[in-house]
Amino acid sequence: MRNSTIANPADLVREDRVHHSVYSDPAIFELEMERLFGRAWLLLGHESQVANPGDYITTRMAREPVILTRHHDGSLQVLINRCTHRGALLAHEARGNARQLVCPYHGWVFDTNGTLRNVPVAQGYGKDAHATFSGLGLAKVPRVSSYRGFVFASLAANGPDLQEFLGPIASSFDDMVDRAPDGEIEFAGGIFKHAYNGNWKLVLENHLDGIHPNFVHASSVDAARAVPDDPAARPGAERYAEIPLRQMRQNGAPEPVWEALGIWSSEWGHGYMGDYHSDARLVAAMNHPVFAEYRSRLEARVGPAEAVRILGVSRFNSVVYPNVSFMSQYRQLRIVHPLAVDRTVVYTYNIRLKGAPEQMYRDTVAFSNVVNGTASWVLTDDLEVYERAQRGLAAATPEWVVTARGAGGDVEEPGGFRRGATGTSELYIRRQFQAWRKYMAEAPA
């Protein structure tokens, strides 16, 4: 059975259902690392993390440990984090600054563009040492490209370029960056790293799912609703808990709100959900002093008309398949790292809008604690459900998992997006699996 599924993984995806083994079969997972994560553009981070020459971060691409670093000529380099001699990791910290990368094992020295600079006791390699060393620069990830400061890389030498890969979902990155009064953003304030015993696809499916909040998050909705409104609150002087409470309550929006939301999806499995926050404080109310200050700073740079356009964009989660989910309006971004078929870790970053009032960034941090925090009222229930889904999906019966909600009602729109018939259509899951099938159908060249 297993061998036959591997023979043609494309058969595991149908129009309105997928085979359970795509979530549970370790052999499928290995194939995903080779064909999907080994080929797609993966987000590594943001240029603000490697602002200065020698700055680096370490991360993963499929099975490869990689270093994203800024070389002294200003170029971004993505190197395989493995000494070409005996294989030790060159950088083991999450981030740092290094003029050169020095192997801890035998002292080999590499430049930050991967060039091998020095081999101690080189005479041991005999007369042909130079010939031997010339091919031993660090392996480089073949393609690196940025979009508005977001650094992507692909382990495949060929394929669509980044712009083509992103297609219309690039507009969600625009939404994030356009909101910055200085026209720039940065990653700031630490990284949540939450892990769960479940497949990596579960989190990307959940982030555009408008049905689950009323069920999965019932306990945090009710707990937040039970808190009385702050009688002393006036705009600009709210209690500390205000942002977390409002976010938790909003998950309890009634069904018609979710149904009326837009859900859009594009080629390569990307998609976004329209915003469901009607709460004024959360989306920065027009009469709020912090927002008024922010708005005036934004207008000063882009003009009033453009500010209206920028602030009129309303998106909740955007997913760039297969490793990114972000909230452009709420200034949060997650990178998904698959570790095993049933083990995933998600890194979550806060986004600071440069030039915005300090309080807006503090709101971002408070929002992050409640939505993405490892001990969040909200996230912990998502993680629990991912794990229960994983345990159920390991069962061989029934064989198929239904993705039919809203099937047949999807509508093509100009610009490359397809829109679900309702806000709770599973259109985005079907598109993710169409992309999955395309990646998985053939071995990399």
Place this chain on the structure above:
Amino acid sequence: MMRPAQDACAADAALTHELAQFLYREARLLDTHRLGEWLSLYAEDATYWVPLAHNQPDPYEHSSIMHDDRTLMAARVRQYAHPRAHARLPATRTIHQVGNVLLLENGPDHLRVASTLVVIEYRQERQRHWGALVEHRLRRTIGGFLIAAKRIDLVNSEAELDGITVLF
């Protein structure tokens, strides 16, 4: 007759004992799931803080694993009692082992007390353990101590962690 130095020493020992008993009582309330009583140990303006970063200077510019005022603490306690609190049912069983209780400051308005904390938790066939440096800021009241602030620095706060549903 005790000499003054012995007096001070005895008073110090009595206070340290009283503080340790107070911390043990807090641990006991958590381990026996008496969360309403646990909450009542905290002042109305209390903060409960589990930083994300090592040596994190503040909770406003940087994410925290938990950073609650009393309102949010009460919302946490309320969530445990909800019939659909998926990640909290069945309730996690814990022991909180408090040690190395040390009086850092005995000021006119408050006391600062350091301790170490080891937590063993068990739920759904999984056991985990936690270690933390803890600091309490306590106020003396007629009814005993009230916690004005508690900071819990987990040794592995920056690790890749599964969801956390226990209180420390």
